[in-house]
Amino acid sequence: MSQVNILWVDDEIESLKSQILFLENRGYHVTALTNGYDALEFLKDQIVDVVLLDESMPGITGLETLTKIKEQDLQVPVVMITKNEAENVMDEAIGSQITDYLIKPVNPNQVLLCLKKIIDNKRLVAEKTTIAYQQEFRSLFMALSSNPDHKEWMDIYKKLVYWEMEMEKADSPEMMEVFNNQKAEANTEFAKFISRNYASWIKNSDEAPTLSHTLFRDKVFPYIDPEIPNFFILIDNLRYDQWKAIQPIFAESFRLIEEDSFYSILPTSTQYSRNAIFSGMLPVDIEAKFPQEWKNDDDEGGKNMYEEHFFADQLARARKDLKFSYTKVLNHNDGQHLVNNIHNMMNYQLNIIVYNFVDMLSHARTEMEVLKELAGDETSYRSIITSWFEHSPLHQALKKISDKKINLFLATDHGSVRVKTPIKVIGDKQTTTNLRYKHGRNLNYDPKEVLAFRDPKDAGLPRPNVNSSYIFAREDGYLCYPNNYNYFVNYYKNTFQHGGISLEEMIVPVARMVSK
Missing domain, CATH: 1.10.150 (DNA polymerase; domain 1)
Incomplete structure (x- = not known):
């Protein structure tokens, strides 16, 4: 351990000589001063690792010294040491951003433990x-x-x-x-x-885990209380690790009743998995029942425009007589409208909120160099999402109703994976452009590198054209065409993609919470 510099400020410093010797014998360098004025002068020119500060000193008190220390250097750790156990003194010290608080008389080992927590933590x-x-x-x-x-x-x-x-x-x-x-x-x-x-x-659904199309049946409907407002929030493209990163923010206002996970269907993309969630059906069955509303990848028009309609149908099939609202947030204005309208939602038994930020971030990161820098790996990606949620209209809206008696469900439609391994695929003009899955009539690929369904119905998927088959990239692979191969390999490497088979894309969170 390199030398650690401690500043100990106490008007009775003579009585602490044995304590100081105890620390110096363990490798700490201790400067002892008897008042706040000298401490502030010392700190103008010297860098210290920790300040041990007595609260009751003549001239300038410990709390006053603490405030001035923080004005000079907000980051320096300060440990308040005092005989005063009054709660208001503790509150004021904590409010002034002390690192720790010790009550006199202090034991040498108590001080040592405190320093270890701060310096060696x-x-x-x-x-x-x-x-x-x-x-x-x-x-x-x-x-x-x-x-x-x-x-x-x-x-x-x-x-x-x-x-x-x-x-x-x-x-x-x-x-x-x-x-x-x-x-x-x-x-x-x-x-x-x-x-x-x-x-x-x-x-055979009896053998299956909860999948996208059985999410409401298994994880939501059994726990809805029709006597109070229930909120189902779907954050598009939220991985399980990203949920764990934002969970502490939810914990400030809501008590976690159950944290679970389910499997996104294939392809792990919004068009398929989210429509399956709200319809309670596999894509092949959605297309059969709603041929006008279902859009295949190469069809014109929006692919997620009928979720509210699909959900009303699922409610009717499940014989759930619930008054529900449906809100989709695609931009900041939609988010502000959610904040302004959240109290009106308390009049509904079930409120569906689809929030489309994380997916937008994932796609923007692929295109924008600045976001590649900010979200270079999983750690920084989690950090950005945590920061977004903390300051988001969604968090503002939830805080406005956190003092009301509500049930809150949080889920996603699929996750994403950072792709690193290019997989060469040959297809005709009708082949889809997604990097983690493709369907088309004349796909040429190495069967060891993908999961293929020659008959889409085996995967619960519609057949867009005669002889269409689906292939799914596995692990961290991404599907590239031979033309301009090197350009696309380099352009998409280390981007976050979805649609294929990985733990990060398929095993996704669903949580149930109540207001505290």
């Missing part, structure tokens, strides 16, 4: 996280090797997300590399699992 967390992950690595490896079922895959993915976010705190590039290799291996096994089981899920 990051190193200690990193060491503990690394050791804990090394122990967990083997159990995750065993879980991947034991032919997990759909529920066990959810548990594996949640553990991977947990460790990914813990590694973030540890800041250990070496362990992060080990983790990323294990996550890649998990995605390889997951793609094999989906390839073996997806068609049977579509054919």
Whole structure:
């Protein structure tokens, strides 16, 4: 450990000599001063790692000194040490952004622990996280090797997300590399699992986990209380790790009753998965029942224009007599309208809110260099989404009703994955442009690199043209045509895409909350 500089300010500093000696014997360098004025002068010229500050001093009090220290350097950690246990003094000190608070008489080990928390916290967390992950690595490896079922895959993915976010705190590039290799291996096994089981899920729903089209049936309808307002919020393209990043913001106003996950259908894209959620049907059945409203990829017109209509039909089929509202937020003006209108929604038994920001960010990141810089990897992407949600109209709107008795459901339609491995595909002019899935009549590909459905009905999908087949990219692959191959490979590498098969795209969050 490099030398740590402590400034200890106390008008009875003579009585603390044994404490100071105790710290110096453990490698800390301690400067002792007897009043706030000298401390402020000292801090003008000297850099210290922590200030230990007595509250009751003649001349200028500890609280006054604290305020002036923060004016000079907002970042320096200050620990208030005082005989005064009055709550108003504690409140004022905490409001002035102290780092910790100790009551006299203080034990030398108490001070040492406080300093370790402040100075060594990051190193200690990193060491503990690394050791804990090394122990967990083997159990995750065993879980991947034991032919997990759909529920066990959810548990594996949640553990991977947990460790990914813990590694973030540890800041250990070496362990992060080990983790990323294990996550890649998990995605390889997951793609094999989906390839073996997806068609049977579509054919026999009794064997299947909750999928997009059974989300309301399994995770929402059983928990709706028609006596109070219920809100179902769908944030488009929200991954499970991104939900975990914004969950603490929800926790300020809402109590989590249940956190769960479900599987997005293929393709993991808005047009398919979101229409399936609101209709309660697979795309092949939506097209059969609503031939005018269903749009295939190459059809003209909007692909998600009839969600409210589809949901009304699902309610009727489920024999749910609920007065509902439907709101879609596509831009900032829509968001402000939501904030202004949220109280009126309290008159409905169920309010559907579709918020389309994360998906827009994902697409914009592909096109804009500045966003590639800001959201270069999963960590920074989570950070941007957390910042967005904290300051979003959606958060403002929810805060306005957080003191009311409501049920709140939060879900998404699909996730996204950062693509790294190009896969060469040849197709005719009718082949779709999506990078994670394609359908067309004359697709040419390596069957080892994709999951293919020669008959779309096996995947619950409509057949846009005679002889159309679907292919889905697996793991971190992205589908590129041979013409201008190198340009597209480089342009799309490391972008976040969706439509294919990965843990990040398919296993997505659904949470149930109540107001506190």
